[in-house]
Structures are given as structure tokens and as C-alpha cells.
Amino acid sequence: xxxxxLEGKHLAAAIxxxxxxxxxxxxxxxxxxxxxxxxxxxDAASVSYMNAKAKACDEVGICSRVLELPTDTxxxxxxxxxxDVGRDNSIHGVIVQLPLPPHxxxxxxxxxxDPVKDVDGFHPMNVGRLSMGEPLFVPATPLGIKELLDRxxxxxxxxxxxxVGRSNIVGRPLANYLSxxxxxxxxxxxxxxxxxxxxxxxxxxxxxxxAAIGRPEFVDSSMVSSGTVVVxxxxxxxxxxxxxxxxxxxxxxxxxxxxxxxxxxxxxxxGVGPMTVAMLLSNTVAACRMQTGN
Numbered sequence: 086x087x088x089x090x091l092e093g094k095h096l097a098a099a100i101x102x103x104x105x106x107x108x109x110x111x112x113x114x115x116x117x118x119x120x121x122x123x124x125x126x127x128d129a130a131s132v133s134y135m136n137a138k139a140k141a142c143d144e145v146g147i148c149s150r151v152l153e154l155p156t157d158t159x160x161x162x163x164x165x166x167x168x169d170v171g172r173d174n175s176i177h178g179v180i181v182q183l184p185l186p187p188h189x190x191x192x193x194x195x196x197x198x199d200p201v202k203d204v205d206g207f208h209p210m211n212v213g214r215l216s217m218g219e220p221l222f223v224p225a226t227p228l229g230i231k232e233l234l235d236r237x238x239x240x241x242x243x244x245x246x247x248x249v250g251r252s253n254i255v256g257r258p259l260a261n262y263l264s265x266x267x268x269x270x271x272x273x274x275x276x277x278x279x280x281x282x283x284x285x286x287x288x289x290x291x292x293x294x295x296a297a298i299g300r301p302e303f304v305d306s307s308m309v310s311s312g313t314v315v316v317x318x319x320x321x322x323x324x325x326x327x328x329x330x331x332x333x334x335x336x337x338x339x340x341x342x343x344x345x346x347x348x349x350x351x352x353x354x355x356g357v358g359p360m361t362v363a364m365l366l367s368n369t370v371a372a373c374r375m376q377t378g379n
Contacts, residue, residue, distance in 0.1 A: 089237070089349040091316070093229070096236050097359035101145050104366055108146035111370075111379050118373035119148045119175045120204070123166065124182040125189065126156035130320075131182045141362050147369055148175075156186050163189070164197050171199040177376050178204035178369035183254065201376060204368040206258065215258055218265040222368045227259035229360030230295065230316055231270075239293070239314055239349065241272040247288050249304065249337075250297035251278045255318055259295060284308070296337035304338040306346055315343055315350040318357050 108118060120142055122135050135151055142149035152166065163181075170179050179202045185191050192209070200210040206222040214220050223231075234241060246263050250256040256276060263272040277287050279298060288294055288308040296304045297318035309315060319337030336353030344350050351357055373379065 088315070088344040088347040091233055091237055091239075091314075091349050091351045092355055093233055093351065093357055093360040094355045096233060097363040100232070100360075100363040101141060101366065104145045104363075104370055107370055111373065112146065114379055116373060116377050116379040117146075117148050117175075118177050118370050119150075120178040120180070120369045121150045121152060121170050121176050122180050122182060123152045123154065123163070125154045125158050125163070126186050128184065131184075135182055138362055138365060141366055142369075145366050145370075147366060150176075157188075158186075160189060160193065163194055167194075167197045167199075171202065174376075176202065177373040178202055180205045180365070181207075183207075202372060204365060204372050206368070207253070212253070212258070216261045218267060220262070222372070223262055223364075224254065224258045225364040225368065226255045226318065226357065226361045227262045228364040228368070229357055230259060230318070231262065232364065233316070233351070233357065233360050234293070234314070235269070237349065240269075241293060242269060244272050244292040245275070245290060246272045246293045246295065247275045247277065247291035248295045248297065249277055249284070249288065250295075250299065250318070251276055252297065252299075255297040256295075259297070279303075298337050300337055301335050302337070302339040304343065306339065306342045309343050309346055311346050312348045313346075315347045316357065317351050317353050319353060320358065 124131055124135055139149050139151055170176050181194055195207045196209055198208050200208045203211050204222055206224040211221050241263055248256050248260050260274045260276040263270055264274040285308050289310050291313055293314045295316045301321040301323050317336035317338040321335050322332045323335055325333040334354055
């Protein structure tokens with residue numbers, strides 16, 4: 086493999102260590118950062134993500150609470166719950182785990198949150214602030230990608246970043262964030278997707294290629310130029326009879342094939358995922374400081 090491996094696992098551990106020191110100092114002044122996580126239903130991936138977040142909170146010293154609601158929970162119940170969370174001064178951050186069951190409108194639910202406690206950055210006001218270059222909270226995955234690049238001394242300023250995938254969780258906020266007129270950002274960003282005309286022609290122009298399309302091993306070596314930095318956001322389970330579970334985890338990039346021509350590449354798992362969790366904790370600590378003045 087020619088590419089440098091951009092591992093997020095060790096960097097995320099270092100960030101959690103830094104946050105733990107910050108939280109200890111806050112506790113000395115009588116403040117304990119609090120995070121409430123709300124999940125509706127028993128989506129397997131959501132359960133796994135929330136367990137990982139709760140474990141990371143414990144490690145850092147953040148007081149976390151997971152509220153598990155039945156799949157048939159209605160909008161009024163969620164509205165009442167979010168209002169209670171908004172009034173509770175011991176809770177500084179709140180997330181509503183996506184995806185929600187089909188009968189719930191995600192935009193309406195996210196709009197019910199207190200923007201100052203929205204540490205995922207998904208409230209419409211926070212989305213708008215990010216698009217204006219003045220974010221209150223940058224969503225955790227885009228923030229984690231930038232931190233991963235920065236800590237590996239990969240500069241996006243002036244670079245052409247191609248983002249494949251236009252989701253409101255990764256693709257769109259990442260494009261807005263990296264193109265912001267701010268030091269260390271200032272990238273030229275092309276946001277494309279599976280329906281983009283001649284997608285391969287676009288991806289071959291990238292200095293940094295971010296794959297966030299949600300399709301197993303969608304990006305192959307024919308779509309990547311020599312020396313490109315490749316960030317794989319995908320988390321897909323595919324059939325593999327050679328594993329005990331009959332499945333294995335892959336990204337949106339054909340890793341071993343692309344790693345032969347890229348200059349740097351993130352693994353799956355162990356790349357972007359751990360950074361996402363670390364940045365959620367960072368946003369929670371920032372929210373606590375903002376609300377308490379600690």
C-alpha cells in the first residue's frame with residue numbers, strides 16, 4: 086500500500102484525553118457538562134452509535150443520558166420531551182439520533198430543539214449559520230474530517246475538495262464548512278452525487294476526495310488520480326461467508342485498490358468514525374462553556 090493511513094482511532098483518543106482535562110477543570114468550578122441523547126426505535130446501527138457515544142462520555146467525564154422511546158412515539162411526545170430538555174440547565178447538549186421512524190418528520194423534530202443545545206448542528210438555525218460561515222456548532226462528522234486532515238498536516242486551503250454525497254448530515258455541511266471564508270478552510274468545493282453527469286471526470290480533479298454516498302466500495306481506482314487524499318465516510322455491511330457473522334464492514338471506497346494510488350487514505354473502520362464521536366464530545370463541552378460561562 087502506497088498511501089499514508091489516516092487513522093482516527095489514536096487521534097480521537099488524544100482528543101478525548103484533552104477533553105477529560107478540560108472537564109476536570111470545569112468540575113472544579115462546579116460545572117458538569119451534560120448530554121442527553123434521544124433515540125426512537127431500535128435501529129441496530131443507531132443503538133450501536135449511541136452506546137459508543139455514551140461510553141466516550143463516561144471516559145471524558147460528561148454526564149450522559151440515553152432516552153429510548155418506542156418506535157410508535159408521536160411528535161407531541163417528542164415535542165414535550167425536547168421542551169423539558171431545553172428548560173433543564175443541567176443539560177447542555179442534546180441530540181436526536183437519526184434516522185427517525187418514517188412517521189416522524191425529521192426536519193420538524195429537529196426544529197423543536199434549542200439551537201444552543203443542538204450539539205449535532207442540525208437545527209435549521211445552525212444549518213443556516215454554517216452556510217453563512219458563522220457556525221454555532223459544526224456537525225460532528227464534517228468537523229471530525231477537518232480535524233483528521235489538520236492533525237495529519239493536510240491543508241484544504243486553496244485545494245479542490247470533491248465531496249461525493251449530498252446528505253444533510255455529511256455532504257452538504259462539509260461542503261459549506263470547508264468552503265467558508267476563514268483561515269484554514271477556504272477550499273474550492275465541488276459537491277456531487279450519484280446522478281452527477283460524468284462523475285468520474287469530476288472526482289479525477291480532486292486534491293481531496295471525500296466519499297460519503299452510502300454505497301459499498303462505490304469509489305474505485307479509476308475515479309482517483311495519483312496523489313489524491315481520500316477520506317472514506319462510508320459504513321456498509323456486505324455479505325462475506327468467510328467471517329463468523331457472514332458479513333463484513335466496508336466503506337464507500339475500494340480500499341486496497343485505491344490505497345495503491347492515493348497519497349493518504351482513511352480506513353474503515355477506524356478512520357472517520359472515532360473522530361465523529363470525539364467531535365460530538367467537543368461540541369458538548371463547548372456548549373457547556375457557552376451556557377455557563379465556565
